[in-house]
Amino acid sequence: MCIFGNIDVRDGGKKDAAFIAHYMMEFVKLYDPNKTLTDVFFFDGASNVQKGGEILEMEYPRAYALHGGEHVISLFFSDIAKTPKIKVTTSLFTARLYLWAFF
Numbered sequence: 782m783c784i785f786g787n788i789d790v791r792d793g794g795k796k797d798a799a800f801i802a803h804y805m806m807e808f809v810k811l812y813d814p815n816k817t818l819t820d821v822f823f824f825d826g827a828s829n830v831q832k833g834g835e836i837l838e839m840e841y842p843r844a845y846a847l848h849g850g851e852h853v854i855s856l857f858f859s860d861i862a863k864t865p866k867i868k869v870t871t872s873l874f875t876a877r878l879y880l881w882a883f884f
Contacts, residue, residue: 801833825852
């Protein structure tokens with residue numbers, strides 16, 4: 782497994798399936814010009830990216846485009862990081878007040 786490089790896509794153009802497949806093919810052609818060595822592509826779950834993977838599967842018949850979960854995991858931990866700080870107290874008075882109020 783390797784990462785070929787980063788693509789700056791902030792130009793404002795349309796990031797559809799053809800765009801994604803085109804840029805991926807440019808990298809893959811450097812390492813697999815005969816289309817016999819590539820066996821898997823991992824993408825996130827966005828529909829346009831998955832469709833780009835389907836185009837790559839047609840171009841590289843031995844390859845599969847699979848759903849990677851890294852984006853979902855990243856979003857999950859991003860949400861956790863936004864959780865406000867929790868104040869922890871060891872005051873005996875607070876503990877007694879909590880027990881009295883709720884039990």
